[in-house]
Amino acid sequence: MTVKDRDSYNLAMTIPIISTKLYIPPSRPNVVVRPRLIERMSEGLHRKLTVISASAGFGKTTLLSEWLAVCDRPVAWLSMDEGENDPACFLTYLFASLQSIATSRGDGVFGFLQSPQLPPMESMITTLINEVSFIQNHFVLVLDDYHVIKAGPIDQAIALLIERMPPQMHLVIATREDPRLPLARLRVRDQLTEVRAIDLRFTASEAGEFMDQVMGLQLSKKDITLLESRTEGWVAGLQLAALSIKGQSDASSFIQSFGGSHHFIVDYLVEEVLQQQSASVLTFLLSTSILDRLCGPLCDAVLGSRLGGYPASSSSGQEILEYLEQANLFIVPLDSARSWYRYHHLFGDLLRTRLQQSIGASDAAELHIRASEWYEDNGQEIEAFHHAVTAHDIERAARLVEGKGVPLLFRGAVAPVRNWLDSLSKEELDARPSLWAIYASSLLLGGQTTGVEQKLQSAERALQGAEQGAEQDAKNLDTIGHIAAIRATLAVSKHEAATIIAESNRALAYLHPDNLPVRTATIWSLGYAYHLQGDRAAASKAYTEALSNSQMIGHVTITILASLGLGNIQVQENQLPLAAETFQQVLQLAGDPPLAIACEAHLGLARIFYEWDDLEAAERHGQQNVLMARQFADTDRVIAGEVFLARLMLTQGKVSGAAALLTKADHLARQHNYGNQMPIIADLQVLVHLQQGNLAAAAHLAEKNGLTISQARVHLAKGNTTLALRLLESKQSELKDEKLKSTVLMAVALHWLGDKGKAAPILLDALAMAEPGGFIRTFVDEGTPMNRLLCEVADQGIRSDYIDKLLAVFEAEVEVRVVPSGSSLIEPLSGRELEVLKLIAQGLSNGQISERLFLSLSTVKGHNQHIFDKLQVKRRTEAVAQARKLGLL
Structure with a gap:
């Protein structure tokens, strides 16, 4: 298990959803109807993708709003921003948008995002496709402002979605630049509808309708x-021109002097528009341009005492936002209640440019600090962090990163935190040693171990020169504990029990008592180390404590890991019913579809059902385990699952298949x-070699790996019953699972030796140990x-219901008549004949x-003669060769 997938330090990522990003912008009451474009959009629904691509101000979003108002299909909407370049954030919003049209789909998909490491993007998109395939009605997914996406993995995910999307789904992308998608291939396949700037430009008649009906200007046709x-039909240019014309006494003269490309016109027109506004409105526009989204209270907080008065004697940010909307001043409502707005992107860019030109850096920073304070007070720490970073307020940003209870790093802000830390100088980081530790954590959460130790050493050097003081000393001590906790995490990936214990104990000694997230993860690490050492009592105690704490603070990942640890201990303590209940609880906690980490619960259940002789359920859980384990990169989970499937195949008589799977x-x-x-x-390979009669190879493997029970089996296969008994008696284990296995084999060995007087009591001891757990295969597999x-x-x-149950299973197995599909046997071999044949093959x-x-x-x-007759051979060697050819061995 690697640090990527069993990260004891990681907390569940809980990304808060900004619901306004999922709202379809409402259509405006006065708008130019564009039937030619609406018809093209509707006609393209039979294709996979529609791309609306044009620069700012061409009315892409407005067209979408108008088309969706007449489209008879359900619509999932996502307004994208730079945060969606983070895979976790992108996937969270993508799934949330789809839930707006199918609330019963995808509830469990959010669980994937709480795993210690995101599964591969392909797995996530495949899950999404499987989810939406259950939506019966045709529907539309809209990704607005897609041009903000710069991350290649997001483009690859969308390309995969387009390739495999179900027929009832249609994707619309609105963007300022062509997306990095296989558009050429889609055109050739007639799977793409395109609406570009040349299509979006207003015709002369549309421009006239816009000026007359929307802007209220009576202009001549000329x-x-x-x-x-x-303006080349540029909608934003027409709107800016109309606003400027309203302040002109001679509109025709103004239009005559109006010239140049719109890239140069914009500065002039905005200047004209802004100059016509009151001082208070201008202050409001410039000051609030720092915000990606606006609401009344947020604007009030940002403005503070800067605003001298609102127009029309208004007294709140909400009222001025409504005024701006009524005045067509490039503001876009984000919800039907008109609570949240945003500026037209180009207008906002221009306002920010003018703001930089009109005020000093300190004044701009003050605006961002006020925004940060408002977001923090309203529980939106990630947005608060972004504004603190923009204001270059390192102290405030650092405090927000550390978080209250749960660090910001673990609440969906891995990428922005990492980017901010990358931007800081060594001196700035050295002044705040805790940031070095958070830096190391950001690497771990990205599945990266290289460089972690270097960051930890930098933290330790910075701590040596840290300033003194009671409050600072307490923080520095917590940082020392944090460093140790991270080192314990690194040791978990290498299964280094001694290091885990040393670093975890150091962490717990230094971490602040209130630092529950890191303390809880560290306690789990201790449990894992104790488990590695075989100290099940200590491991169980640590797992139980970690489970209690994680449930209290909502730490889903540690809750699952601690439960899995307890379940595995319950199996080892022969408490199979209790373990099955624990693993089932993990599956419930993991959701549907489940978190990938739940693959271990499936493996635990597979082993339990195997022991209970429910081979069908065992195989089902085993296959599910392998399927889910493949979602992890660089992990040993797939190997563990395939080894179990090989054991199942061996029980079913598929020796060659089991051998091949084990070799892999x-x-x-x-x-x-x-x-x-x-x-x-190796333990299972020994059984395969014994089945194949390769005693030398079995003996070598058992001795090389120090497998006591396997060594005893080899001695028994060689007829060295006394040596087998001596070995079992000399290495008796107090571990309950090992003790049960060795006791069962000892009873068999004593019976082979002819000492029935000792064999029976030993068997009864084994039965007493096994009956509470309902063990079956442990006995039946001895043949x-x-x-x-x-x-x-x-x-x-000496009879009991338990003994009768075991004998009934034996009887059912003996009655099984074995014959491979498509074989040329005159008559299939009986169970007993197959048993004799296997021993012949062993020599x-x-x-x-x-x-x-x-x-x-x-x-x-x-029996030999019957076998020879059925196989149509005359000698032992021929019988073995023919049996292998037929797949009987």
């Missing part, structure tokens, strides 16, 4: 034609240095010797088979 020509797992484990998986793989021993115990009058003589299966020598010879 003036309109000239104005349309000078062994190669991957060696290639990626997953040393903790090697003994597990005929265990069956015979159970029968003898039952014949002695056992008739006498050894007689002893192993407790059969008379004549009975064994009779």
